[in-house]
Amino acid sequence: xxxxxxxxxxxxxAVMVLIVAGAIGVTRLVVLAERSDDGPRTAGSLTxxxxxxxxxxxxxxxxxxxxxxxxxxxxxxxxxxxxQGHELLGRQLPPWAARGPRPPPPPDPSLxxxxxxxxxxLVAPDGRHYGLIITPPHHExxxxxxxxxxxxxxxxxxxxxxxxxxxxTRSITRPVRALGVATRDLARGNLDIQLDPTVGARSxxxxxxxRDFDAMALRLRDLLKGREQLLRDVSHELRSPLARMRVATxxxxxxxxxxxRQIERIEGEIERLDRLIGQVLxxxxxDAQAGTSFxxxxxxxxxxxxxxxxxxxEAQARQVEVRWQPPGSPHPVRGNAQLLxxxxxxxxxxxxxxTAPGTAVELTLARQGEFERIEVRDQGPGVPPGELVKxxxxxxxxxxxxxxxxxxxxxxxxxxxxxxxxxxxxxVAENAPGGGLRVxxxxxxxxxxx
Numbered sequence: 001x002x003x004x005x006x007x008x009x010x011x012x013x014a015v016m017v018l019i020v021a022g023a024i025g026v027t028r029l030v031v032l033a034e035r036s037d038d039g040p041r042t043a044g045s046l047t048x049x050x051x052x053x054x055x056x057x058x059x060x061x062x063x064x065x066x067x068x069x070x071x072x073x074x075x076x077x078x079x080x081x082x083x084q085g086h087e088l089l090g091r092q093l094p095p096w097a098a099r100g101p102r103p104p105p106p107p108d109p110s111l112x113x114x115x116x117x118x119x120x121x122l123v124a125p126d127g128r129h130y131g132l133i134i135t136p137p138h139h140e141x142x143x144x145x146x147x148x149x150x151x152x153x154x155x156x157x158x159x160x161x162x163x164x165x166x167x168x169t170r171s172i173t174r175p176v177r178a179l180g181v182a183t184r185d186l187a188r189g190n191l192d193i194q195l196d197p198t199v200g201a202r203s204x205x206x207x208x209x210x211r212d213f214d215a216m217a218l219r220l221r222d223l224l225k226g227r228e229q230l231l232r233d234v235s236h237e238l239r240s241p242l243a244r245m246r247v248a249t250x251x252x253x254x255x256x257x258x259x260x261r262q263i264e265r266i267e268g269e270i271e272r273l274d275r276l277i278g279q280v281l282x283x284x285x286x287d288a289q290a291g292t293s294f295x296x297x298x299x300x301x302x303x304x305x306x307x308x309x310x311x312x313x314e315a316q317a318r319q320v321e322v323r324w325q326p327p328g329s330p331h332p333v334r335g336n337a338q339l340l341x342x343x344x345x346x347x348x349x350x351x352x353x354x355t356a357p358g359t360a361v362e363l364t365l366a367r368q369g370e371f372e373r374i375e376v377r378d379q380g381p382g383v384p385p386g387e388l389v390k391x392x393x394x395x396x397x398x399x400x401x402x403x404x405x406x407x408x409x410x411x412x413x414x415x416x417x418x419x420x421x422x423x424x425x426x427x428v429a430e431n432a433p434g435g436g437l438r439v440x441x442x443x444x445x446x447x448x449x450x
Contacts, residue, residue: 009165016157043134046078047120050132054124062122062130063088077135083128094133175199175206179213191221238276241269280411294423297446300331300365300372303341308363311348320352321360331365331372333443335423340443343419343427344374346412347439351378355436367445371425374441382431391429392417416441 046069053065062080066089069078080088087093120132178199185193194217199210245266252262308324315322333340351361359379366373383391394414413427420427425443432438 009162012161012165016161042076046076046134047132050078050080051122054122054130058124058126059088059128059130077133079133079135080122081131081133083130088130172206175202175210179210182213182217186217186220191217191224193217238273241272241276245269276411294335296335296337298333298335298337298340300333300340300374300443301326303337304344304363304365304374307341307345307348311345311352311361314349315352315361318352319357320355322348322352322363323360324363327365331367332446333372333423334446335443339419340423343416344376344441346416347376347427347441350412351376351380351437351439354378354380356380368442370445371442372445374443375438376441377432377436377438379436382435382437383429385431388429388431392427413439 049069050062050065053061057064059082066078066080069076070089079091079093081093082088085093120134122130122132124130175195178196182193182195195210195214200207200214202210248262248265248269251257252259252266304324305326308322312322348361348363355361355378361379362375362377364375366375392413394411413429417427420441420443423443425441427439427441429437429439
């Protein structure tokens, strides 16, 4: 705080000193220019009045003139010295005027030449000589060349800038200090850290920084907790095929067992493990989005055509139909064609797997405002309302309808949700009226190329 306070304080004072110094300099030049002509005019006027008083009334009138001038013009010092070197009112004379009105001695060539002081000779009617000395007003300048009356202004300015600098520095350093403490706590692993609400409530850049920090901490907490949950789920999912492989190995070693059948079972479990590991790696890459390009122009009509044909071929084994009516115009989006195909295919295959035999899976595409909306509806048992959001989490299965025997790994819809989020879209599931599950995928649209 001291460093920032010092810089703020010195900055305030540097500007203030420049402004005050400039104002004083200009004012002093103006005042001196105005008063440069006052001295000669005042001296000439007083000299005439003194000569007139001496002519009309002699020395007594000259003394009266001095007393009146001292009362009327206290800033102007008027002295009159007689031929004996005495001031008429008994006032002390300057050293250079102590010789009186007599002509000064010849200058000493060894001494520096000093300009003569203004002494005017007055001659009375009786022939006596008097020396008239007029000293113009001397304007004293106080500290740093300022008038004495501005000393209080300096004190007030010093106090005001000091308090203002302290308040400004405190308003800046308090949220910065809070951010520093929160950052250190976050670095130590405290993912539940959150800034004081007063920091985020600020409307300036520091408030925005505080809100961004809270959002970052929340995102880190969600990511790390998601990774931990994914690791637990993966560990759990890997145990089942490994346990079945261990059982098949034990059975194969028994005498009289069907070794070929057990080897076939082991191969099936190996394929399941390979598929599961591939999907987990795919999900991890989606979270990191490393090396993935999202700048391709993808026509959703062409993409859904290919997916619908493949799904219809696979659906024949379950006596299921895939209904898809392509729109008459392109529906372009920008993204990664391979990832989008994988995301939509996961939803369509999921619908084909869980729709009732003899029913149809409906696939539609429509533009809604600034988004392209893909809907996939099946005629299956649906999903309990409390689990509609959870089905997009890795390895989540609905107990009643999505058993492990169905062949699913519980990770396809999680991949779909990640792909939609990476394309600034969304994936939402809801139970359709009349039964079945409806999954809606939304993607930002772009204008078709002309």
